[in-house]
Amino acid sequence: MAQATTKPKLAVWKFASCDGCQLSLLDCEEELLQVADQVEIAYFLEASRATVKGPYDISLVEGSITTPHDAERIHQVRRASRYLITIGACATAGGIQALRNYKDVREFLSLVYASPQYIQTLSKSTPIHDHVFVDYELRGCPVNKYQLLEVLSALLNGRKPNIVPHSVCTECKRRGVVCVMVARGTPCLGPVTHAGCGALCPAYGRGCYGCFGPKETPNTASLSKRFKQLGMKEDDLVRAYRSFNAASELFRRESESHER
Amino acid sequence: MRGKNIKVDYLARVEGEGSLVVKFRGGQLREVQFQIFEPPRFFEAFLRGRSYREAPDITARICGICPVAYQMSAAHAMEDAFGVKVEGPLRDLRRLLYCGEWIESHVLHIALLHAPDFLGYQDALQMAREHPDLVQTALQLKKVGNDLVALLGGREIHPINVKVGGFYRVPRRRDLNEVEEQLKWAREAAVQLVKWTASLPIPLFERDYEFVALRHPAEYPFNEGRLVSNKGLDIAVDEFEAHIVEEHVPYSNALHARIAKRGAYVVGPLARFNLNFDRLSPLAQEVAKEVGVVPPCRNPFQSIVVRAIETLYACDEALRLIAQYTPPDQPAVEVHPCAATGHGCTEAPRGILYHRYRVDEYGIILDARIVPPTAQNQKSIEGDLWELVQANADLPQEELQWRCEQAIRNYDPCISCATHFLRLQVERE
Incomplete structure (x- = not known):
């Protein structure tokens, strides 16, 4: 068993997800041992078989709610946690799993599974904040590991995380990347997408595809107009807004407005 | 002796959610189940109606630990459908990217x-409290793998730079200088890692497995080859589905x-190693012989050593690829979609990953597998557990x-990967 300690207790919980966001914590190769110094890692199954009972000071929650069992379990996590932080697009916006929200999930079941009657699943994939109060939401598919460290550090020091809600465009300009849409006519979701990745795609010569979800007050209608001038069809627009943050309100509305 | 049931509700240090149930009745071993209760995730269904261009980005989201494998299998399957061949420096860059993922994923699992x-x-x-240097070195080694993936792919998890036909942007020669220096250090660290893993107390256990891996005429396999076995x-x-069947077992x-x-x-790793030992680099072969781990290696507990040998190979191979790298004229081969079916199979860190897509004339996916x-591996995992429990039934329960x-x-099971198609059972006692 882990030793008794007075350090804040950290727990990491997984719901429907790819494990990538909690892996970001293990990917902090240079900072991992320092983090482990500051907190007691009380529940983190991807890393340890030792678990410590709650309550926990900080709970990081990865993944979306897609089964009746998980819809119950998230309430237990909330009750056991002082601060509950969602990490990544699945936990914050339903993630790629929310593509099921636009289809008949029973049809999906029969496509993937041999005997669908045994599968327990909900018809929608929903973000954590649809079920319980969330103290802070970290965006991204996956999260940016430095933002994850910033959130942890802010909580440990009793301050607000310093994470800005502006667009990928702002990061692009800061990085000195030439605009792919203006210079080359490549459709890019950067103007409506939340910052956090460091304008990765434009820096690699491709248009942003929206991993971090909508920024605050995005003008999606105007961007869609420009996309059409660049040759995109209605179907393309539906797909563009409907990917890793398909259930976030602002992208959902825009995608639906292009559906025939 | 009375049978002792074992039930582990949430397996730790695996990727995803699985459980283990071992049941005795009247002292006899009755049931061994490696259960998977991770929520089902309908990727094959999500892919229907999406563009071929999106397949690498969408399938990457099946697994945060081996996204490159998904991107590679998806890209190769689409290129197979459209009759496109990616060769020369672009092909080398793909191997280089895969080296990064193997290093990162293998060292994560080993250490x-x-x-x-x-x-x-x-x-x-x-472990770090008593072996701080070892854990620090392993984290540093893992970081070299991640840095390589981030350099070529844009970021470590769900890279953004892979596309059907090649890449969105390719590095200049000098962009690789820094990681080349890191890799030289990593190669040495990997040699030490092989020796260290070989010194671990490895349980004696052997079974007669059928190993399946890709085999390529000249290379240790990443992206291409025929599917071969020792039997x-x-x-x-493209014959995969004719030879591999899925069965529903009642228990x-x-x-x-x-x-x-x-x-x-x-x-x-064990399958690749046993079937492709002669394709490893001379250094990797030499170190493997030095620590006495050579084919046929039928002890799954030795996989930790083999993973370290493959890590060493990946460092060695990455250095070879960088040394001969000249940037290609174009970052990608042009792709013209047509109505077709394509197959792709590449070597993820955990083994072969097969993709098959049927697309229409606009490149819209009609069907995916x-x-x-x-x-x-699931069936073999349960087979191991049967024998292990029977042979060790007198060990204390916890042990x-x-x-x-x-x-x-x-x-190194990746349960998140498996659940897009595995059936689900939640047992609550």
Whole structure:
């Protein structure tokens, strides 16, 4: 068993997800041992078989709610946690799993599974904040590991995380990347997408595809107009807004407005 | 002796959510189940109606640990459908990217997930208190793999730079200088890692497995080759579905892959190593012989050593690829979609990952099939557990349970990957 300690207790919980966001914590190769110094890692199954009972000071929650069992379990996590932080697009916006929200999930079941009657699943994939109060939401598919460290550090020091809600465009300009849409006519979701990745795609010569979800007050209608001038069809627009943050309100509305 | 049931609700240090149930009745072993209760995730269904261009980005989201494998299998399958061949420096860059993922994924598993079992630690952080240098070095080595993926792919998890036909942007020669220096250090560190893993107390355990891996005429396999086994399988990738069947076993609610008319098989590091030892670099072969781990290696607990040898190979191969690199004229080959079916199979860190897509004339996906490595290993994992429990039934309960967990971790199971198609059973007692 882990030793008794007075350090804040950290727990990491997984719901429907790819494990990538909690892996970001293990990917902090240079900072991992320092983090482990500051907190007691009380529940983190991807890393340890030792678990410590709650309550926990900080709970990081990865993944979306897609089964009746998980819809119950998230309430237990909330009750056991002082601060509950969602990490990544699945936990914050339903993630790629929310593509099921636009289809008949029973049809999906029969496509993937041999005997669908045994599968327990909900018809929608929903973000954590649809079920319980969330103290802070970290965006991204996956999260940016430095933002994850910033959130942890802010909580440990009793301050607000310093994470800005502006667009990928702002990061692009800061990085000195030439605009792919203006210079080359490549459709890019950067103007409506939340910052956090460091304008990765434009820096690699491709248009942003929206991993971090909508920024605050995005003008999606105007961007869609420009996309059409660049040759995109209605179907393309539906797909563009409907990917890793398909259930976030602002992208959902825009995608639906292009559906025939 | 009375049978002792074992039940581990949430397996630790694996990727995703799985559980283990071992049941005795009247002192007799009755049931062994490696259960998967991770919520089902309908990727094959999500892919319908999406563009071929999106397949690498969408399938990457099946797994945060081996996204490159998904991107590679998806890209190759689409290129197969459209009759496109990616060669020269673009092909080399793909191998280089895969080297990064192998290093990152293998070292994560060796040092953070698996080694603590051999030494009796609950986790790597506990291990770090008594072996700080070792854990620090491993983290540094893992970082080199991640840095390589981030350099070529844009970021470590769900890279953004892979596309059907090649890449969005390719590095200049000088962009690789820094990582080349890191890799020289990493190669040395990997040699030490092989020696260290070989010095671990490795349980004696052997079974007669059928190993399945890709085999290429000249290379240790990443992206291409024929599917071969030590028991006579030798097929092209597009024959996969004719030879591999999925069966529904009554005691478990999961679909198990097996070779038609034969049975369980093993994919992953042990399979590649046993079938392709002669394709490893001279240094990797030499170090393997030095520590006495050579084919045929039938002890799954030795997979930790083989993973370290493959890590060494990946460092060596990455350095070779960088040394001969000249940037291509174009970052990608042009692709013209047509109505077709394409197959792709590449070597994920955990073993072969098969993709098949049917697309229409606009490149819109009509149908998709994905068979990840963990689904293929599941039957062998349960086979190991049967024998292990029977041979060690007199061990104290806690010790036997831990040994079973360790045996599952031999396969570095990626449960998140497997659940896009495995059937689900939640047992609550």
